[in-house]
Every structure is written in C-alpha cells, then in structure tokens.
Amino acid sequence: MKKNAKRLLHAYGELLGIIFKEAPIMVILTFITAILLGLITPLSVYTNSHIFNDGLSVAKGELAFKQYIPFLVLFFFLEILPPVLSSIFLYGYVESRSVLILRTALRGKMLQKIKKMKYEHFENEQSVEIIDKAYNRAENSARHMFPLYVVRTLSAIIASIGSLSYLASVRWWLLLTVLLPFFLESWWIMKHNYNIYDELETYWNREHSYTILGGMLQKRQYLRENKLFQATDFLIDIYKERLHGRNKEYEKFYLRHLKQNFTADNLTKFAPIINILLLLMLFIQGEVNVGLFISLSLLMFGSIYHSLEGSTVLFSASGYHINFFNYYDKYFSLSEEEQEGIQDVPEKVSIEFRDVWFRYPNTEQDILKGLSFKIEAGEKISVVGENGEGKSTMIKLLLGLFAPDSGEILINGKPLLSYSCQSRGHIFGTVFQDFIRYSITAKENVIIGDIDNASKERYQEAVRKAKAEQFIEGLAEGSSTLLGRDFDGGVDISGGQWQRIAIARAFMGDKPVLILDEPTSQLDPIAESSLYNEFSEMSEEKTTIFITHRLASTMITDRIFVLSDGRIAESGSHESLISRNGIYANMFESQKKWYQQESACNE
Known part of the structure; x- marks a missing residue:
C-alpha cells in the first residue's frame, strides 16, 4: 500500500x-x-x-x-x-x-x-x-x-x-452517522473487492489478437485479397469469436465478484435515508429550521457521499x-543498443562467424547451430538453402539486430558489437525481403537509407547505380512525387520500381557491405537472375552477400555457402559444388528447369 x-x-x-x-x-x-x-x-x-x-x-x-x-x-x-x-x-x-x-x-x-x-x-x-x-x-x-x-x-x-x-x-454526532457508513464501505472495498485493473492486465494477449485482426479488416493492403477471396465475412466471424471470448472472460469476472461489489456499493446508498430521518426528528423538535432541513436533506441525497x-x-x-x-x-x-564503440567506418570489410549459436527469445529451438565461415573483403558470396534454414536469421545477427547466444561475429577481426550502432548502420547496405514502402516522396524513400550522408550528389549516385533514375524522373513531380496511396496526391508504382527504390536506398552512403536478403522472391527466376547480375555489377569492389533459396545468383559470386540445419553444410564455387553431387547439386538440378522453361518461353 x-x-x-x-x-x-x-x-x-x-x-x-x-x-x-x-x-x-x-x-x-x-x-x-x-x-x-x-x-x-x-x-x-x-x-x-x-x-x-x-x-x-x-x-x-x-x-x-x-x-x-x-x-x-x-x-x-x-x-x-x-x-x-x-x-x-x-x-x-x-x-x-x-x-x-x-x-x-x-x-x-x-x-x-x-x-x-x-x-x-x-x-x-x-x-x-x-x-x-x-x-x-x-x-x-x-x-x-x-x-x-x-x-x-x-x-x-x-x-x-x-x-x-x-x-x-x-x-456533532451527525458526523458519525454520515462518516461511519462511508468508512465501513471503504474498508469493505479494500478488504474484499478484487482489483479489476490487475484483472484487465491479463487480457492483453486476447485484446491484442482481435485488435490485429480488426486492422486486417480495415487496412488497404489487406482489403484487395479479402475482396478477391470473398474472405471478409470469414474474418469478421473470427473477429467476433475472439471478441466474444474476451467478453465471456469479463462476464466471469463480474459474476465472480458480484456479491462483494453489491455489498460494497450499497452501504452508502441506505445511509442517507437514516440521516434524513434523524434530521426530520431534529426538525420536528424545532432544533433546525425548514430551510436548513431541506438543504441538508438535499445534501444527504445529493452530494455528501459523492463528495466523500x-x-x-x-x-x-x-x-x-x-x-x-x-x-x-x-x-x-528496456535494453538499448550500445552507442559507444568504434566510430570509424572501414573502407573494406571482412566478415567472420565463429561457432555462432542462436535461438529466438522465449523459444526452445536453435536456429543457428555452430555457424562458422569467413568472407574476405571485396568477396561476393551467395548463401543458399531451403526456407527456414536460418539465412535471414544469420543476416539479423550480422546487422546486430540480435546478439548470438554463443560464439563470435567479427568485422575486420574485431567483434561486431565493438562497433557503435551508428557505425554499423554505415557499414551495411541491405535490401530486405520485405523492404518497406514508405508513404513519403521518392527522394525521401532513397535518402532514408543514410540520412547522415543525404547530399544531392550521393542521392543521384544511388539512384543511378540502382537504375532508378529514369522512372523517378518520369514521375509527375519527379523525385518530389509522393509514393503510396496513404495520403492525397500519392501515386502507386510497380513492384519492380519499388525494388529499384529499395536498392537505391542500400547504395546511399557508399557502404562497404551490400546485402540482398531475398528481395526478388516475387520475380520469376529469369528476372531474378537478371537483377542479381545488375546488382553484382553495381557493387563493384564491395563485400556482397546474396541470400536466396533460388540459385539465380550463385554463378556470379566467388563462393557459395549452403546453409542446412543451422550450419554451413557445403561451400565452394558453383562448379566444385556441382561436382560433389550434394545438397547444392540436387537443388540446382531441381531448379534448372525453371530457367530452361523461362528461356524457351522468351525465345
């Protein structure tokens, strides 16, 4: 208390x-x-x-x-x-x-x-x-x-x-007849009345679940599929079911504490009647005049207990x-990123994972299981593997979004986390699988990749490398055109154009490490292969990592890492891995027909 x-x-x-x-x-x-x-x-x-x-x-x-x-x-x-x-x-x-x-x-x-x-x-x-x-x-x-x-x-x-x-x-004794019921009620509430606020805190998970679902019924990015699949009624039923479940819990709480609440809330409801009878007795005896009797009676029925x-x-x-x-x-x-540390951004970067183990918080399954490899400065690497093998998790650890449970990640031989958060942001230029489409101007969508180095020259260099210059200039207001339909005057652009914006964002600031984390998963295999080739040319002498479960990029990189069960199962060039007839060779053989079919269609 x-x-x-x-x-x-x-x-x-x-x-x-x-x-x-x-x-x-x-x-x-x-x-x-x-x-x-x-x-x-x-x-x-x-x-x-x-x-x-x-x-x-x-x-x-x-x-x-x-x-x-x-x-x-x-x-x-x-x-x-x-x-x-x-x-x-x-x-x-x-x-x-x-x-x-x-x-x-x-x-x-x-x-x-x-x-x-x-x-x-x-x-x-x-x-x-x-x-x-x-x-x-x-x-x-x-x-x-x-x-x-x-x-x-x-x-x-x-x-x-x-x-x-x-x-x-x-x-003077009217103080006792008024205050005694109030103090008794207050004591009863403190002793018996369950704290509803503590009860409400336990409902967050349930409320969060139907709140998220409610958002899916309102947001534009969900409405298209909902209408296409006629799924709105189905989702509304799920929403009602979750909401009804929450309400049933509230009802259980109310009924469970109804007796205590009724007793607590009604002690002071009967007290005014008793006190008015006492005032009436004093009035009959001539000890209070009619005006004071009526005024105090109104006080008893009206505001005295409300005030207390x-x-x-x-x-x-x-x-x-x-x-x-x-x-x-x-x-x-809640813990923060370390702001202190190495501030300098190296021009060339080597990357090393040493026996890295990792599982996501509050889970029981290890995603990375002793992951070890080294990438030399300026080397181009493909990391391939089936979905769920830990490729994107590896990138999250490399970017410092998570810390390993054990093992080390080194940048130029120094621990990753010895670099300040700001310097790590200037080392890595990343295009994520689910890159963000900001409802801001085209130029702002690009320079957000490196606000500290958002000069006109760097912006122009980034869009040139990403081959986004032409379509941005063709927009109604050029680089000042508002993208997205969240605000009046905004325009939608194609998925491929958004990818160019995201790539330009990664090129902002001349960062020494470039990462493509499956941003082309929506493209057909031939288009994906073409984009990877372009990205490889754009990256020049930078350390470059391609993350994919499709093998469109592998032949243009210096080495290939095959990730399986949380560790490197195979590594080497395309030719050496094919000759081993292992995981990579099987993946390549199963995917080869995609490219052959696309090539035949294009001919």
Whole structure:
C-alpha cells in the first residue's frame, strides 16, 4: 500500500511537472477552479437554506423582497458556475491543452527511446506488451489523471469539509452517522473487492489478437485479397469469436465478484435515508429550521457521499492509469543498443562467424547451430538453402539486430558489437525481403537509407547505380512525387520500381557491405537472375552477400555457402559444388528447369 502511494505521488509529480513547465498559468488556474468547485457545495447549503427560509418570510411580509434578491442572484450564480468551469474551461480547454502537451513530451521521448532500443525487443512478446501498453495508454491515462482526477479529488475534499462542518454545527454526532457508513464501505472495498485493473492486465494477449485482426479488416493492403477471396465475412466471424471470448472472460469476472461489489456499493446508498430521518426528528423538535432541513436533506441525497467518494478518487481510480506509468518505467528500462564503440567506418570489410549459436527469445529451438565461415573483403558470396534454414536469421545477427547466444561475429577481426550502432548502420547496405514502402516522396524513400550522408550528389549516385533514375524522373513531380496511396496526391508504382527504390536506398552512403536478403522472391527466376547480375555489377569492389533459396545468383559470386540445419553444410564455387553431387547439386538440378522453361518461353 505504501509502495503504491509512493508510486502514485511520483507519477502525479512527473505528470504535473511536464504540464507546468509548458503551461504554468493553466495549471494554477486549474487548481483555483477545483477550489471554487469545492466551495460550491457548502455555499449551496447556505444559499438554499436562505432561499427557503427567506422566501417564506417574503411571502408572509416579514422580509422586503430587495433583501431577498442577493440570495436569488447567488443561487443563480452557483447553478451556472459549475458547467461553465467544468465544460468550457476544464474539459474544453485544460484537458485538450494537457493532452497536446503530453503527446509532444511523452511520445517524443518514447520515440527517441525506440530509436535506441534493441531490435530483439520487437520480436519478444513480453517486450511488445510493455511497448504497446506504454505507448498507447499515454494520452488516455494522462487525460484522466489531469485534470479529471486532480480536480475531482481537490474539489471533493473541500466540498466534504464544508458539508461536514455544516452537519457538525447542527449536531456533532451527525458526523458519525454520515462518516461511519462511508468508512465501513471503504474498508469493505479494500478488504474484499478484487482489483479489476490487475484483472484487465491479463487480457492483453486476447485484446491484442482481435485488435490485429480488426486492422486486417480495415487496412488497404489487406482489403484487395479479402475482396478477391470473398474472405471478409470469414474474418469478421473470427473477429467476433475472439471478441466474444474476451467478453465471456469479463462476464466471469463480474459474476465472480458480484456479491462483494453489491455489498460494497450499497452501504452508502441506505445511509442517507437514516440521516434524513434523524434530521426530520431534529426538525420536528424545532432544533433546525425548514430551510436548513431541506438543504441538508438535499445534501444527504445529493452530494455528501459523492463528495466523500470523490475525495479518494485520486487513489481509488488511478490504479489502471498508474499501471501506465509502471509500463512507462519498464519501457524506458528496456535494453538499448550500445552507442559507444568504434566510430570509424572501414573502407573494406571482412566478415567472420565463429561457432555462432542462436535461438529466438522465449523459444526452445536453435536456429543457428555452430555457424562458422569467413568472407574476405571485396568477396561476393551467395548463401543458399531451403526456407527456414536460418539465412535471414544469420543476416539479423550480422546487422546486430540480435546478439548470438554463443560464439563470435567479427568485422575486420574485431567483434561486431565493438562497433557503435551508428557505425554499423554505415557499414551495411541491405535490401530486405520485405523492404518497406514508405508513404513519403521518392527522394525521401532513397535518402532514408543514410540520412547522415543525404547530399544531392550521393542521392543521384544511388539512384543511378540502382537504375532508378529514369522512372523517378518520369514521375509527375519527379523525385518530389509522393509514393503510396496513404495520403492525397500519392501515386502507386510497380513492384519492380519499388525494388529499384529499395536498392537505391542500400547504395546511399557508399557502404562497404551490400546485402540482398531475398528481395526478388516475387520475380520469376529469369528476372531474378537478371537483377542479381545488375546488382553484382553495381557493387563493384564491395563485400556482397546474396541470400536466396533460388540459385539465380550463385554463378556470379566467388563462393557459395549452403546453409542446412543451422550450419554451413557445403561451400565452394558453383562448379566444385556441382561436382560433389550434394545438397547444392540436387537443388540446382531441381531448379534448372525453371530457367530452361523461362528461356524457351522468351525465345
């Protein structure tokens, strides 16, 4: 309990500190508004009492109407002030402004963290849960905590003090009859009421599963196939099934705790009746006048318990949102790429794997099993093998996206991770199998490959080498043309043109190592072979790695590595591997007909 209270105060301190730094006057005015809202309740008791008593006196001719007018004005003012302060100022201005401030501060800081975070966290479900909850809850949690809970708590405390003071002025023991049910209810809730926020945290996997599926029903890249295969109804049924499963879990929770919740929520529902009967007794005995009796009765039925409950809302209702700050802290404790290290980028690069073992986090199967090889500087290598043999995993380790479980990866004889993250980014130019099609301009799509060296000359050299210059110049606005259809004015280009963009991206910055990780899997074998030949010519004296399960590239490289069961099963030139009549020879023989058939068709 003490730990939670400390965490709560720390979270509010951090939250208010961010907002106060940007809008100090707004924060001060918010606290003043909360105080005013709190004073309205006891002032209303005072005003209502005079409205009833003095109204009767005016009717009897015992009081001049002009003496009654100030209370009518005050009554009107107290009725009109809350919606003005709440709807217009607090939730019309303060809440919106606070969300914008926190969106900029929190998300800006979180995006900077993503830049430094180790890639492995994005393929680890536990880390993904932390990232998702921290990033997507930020605005909603902040909006509830300030101004909603801060104003509600402060105004309720002031209203409670004022209301209880009025009751004590009538009879001191009315404090006991009012507070005892409230304290009993609060104790019961603390003792018996299960924390729904802890329960909700366990639903992330289920909610994540139907959220992803819901996105598939809305996003453009999925709609084409959904319409083609008439799969939308099928996917909607799956979505409903997953959502229904989540709802059933909620229902189980609700029914399981219905008895405790009913008891806890109704102790203070019966207390006003008892207290009004006590006030009625005092009224009959002539110890309170009619105006005070009606005003305090309205207080009992209306706001007294609402105020008392509100005075604890900072603690009782912040649980779910404080969990955001817990995940926020966990988010920033996720490990980062080493920023220190060798900063120099070598002109020539040799690569060596020494007995590298690796399995993905939270799995039991080794993908790489003692992988060892060496690639000399300037050498061109093909890495071939069936799907699932670990080719792309090897590249992820080479790029530093994952660290080996054991073994070493060396660059020019030095450990890969002894190079800084920034220098590794300048060493490798990679075209991935699932390269990204950014919805930005053609030029921006290319220079994103090396922002630090995004000069006009380097951009022009990259698109020239990738043979993308001609089609980019032919676009409506040339290199300034917006690509993709996510925004108005964007244009779609062909898959082959996107591949040229991705290759140009890899050539940005004159990087010493170039990698093609099966980016041509959608092309026919002849077109793939042609593209690999072009890429080999473009790469000149650079160390070049071709990753493929098809053998279109193998005859143009210096050596071939055959990856099988997580290790190098065969290595050598095309001719030497054919003569061995092993894995490579069998693969080549089974694929040879693809190229022969394509060649015959082209003739």
